[in-house]
Every structure is written in structure tokens, then in C-alpha cells.
Amino acid sequence: MATGFGSSSYYDRRYRQSPALIRARRPYLFKNAVVGSAVAAFAIGVYAYTISVIGQDEFEDVKVPSAPTQIEKK
Numbered sequence: 278m279a280t281g282f283g284s285s286s287y288y289d290r291r292y293r294q295s296p297a298l299i300r301a302r303r304p305y306l307f308k309n310a311v312v313g314s315a316v317a318a319f320a321i322g323v324y325a326y327t328i329s330v331i332g333q334d335e336f337e338d339v340k341v342p343s344a345p346t347q348i349e350k351k
Contacts, residue, residue, distance in 0.1 A: 287298035 287295050287301075289295055
């Protein structure tokens with residue numbers, strides 16, 4: 278029976294990746310890095326655009342209520 282995570286033979290006794298797992302993941306490493314970078318760039322772009330659009334708002338259409346009146350206590 279293999280040791281590691283359950284019956285997986287991709288990890289050794291010290292929970293390190295085996296050479297077989299590293300070889301199996303190698304073809305996907307570059308593609309995953311590209312897709313991850315694209316998703317991160319999109320998220321940062323949406324955040325930056327949102328902040329820039331909100332920063333231009335003057336809030337002139339928002340009605341500000343008058344200050345509340347103080348009630349005198351006796």
C-alpha cells in the first residue's frame with residue numbers, strides 16, 4: 278500500500294511531490310500560469326476601472342439632510 282495522502286503514490290512519506298507527479302504536471306504549468314495571470318489582470322482591471330469611475334462622481338444628486346435639532350432636557 279502506498280504512503281502519503283490515502284493510497285496516492287504521488288506523494289512520499291514526508292508529503293513531498295514525487296517525480297511522477299512533477300512530470301505529470303509539467304505540460305500544464307505554463308498554461309495554468311498564463312490563465313492565472315490573465316484572470317488576475319482582468320480582476321485588477323475591473324477594480325481599477327471601478328475605483329476610477331467612482332472617484333469621478335460628484336454626488337451632486339444626493340440630498341444631504343439638515344442637521345438634527347437638539348432637544349433641551351429639563
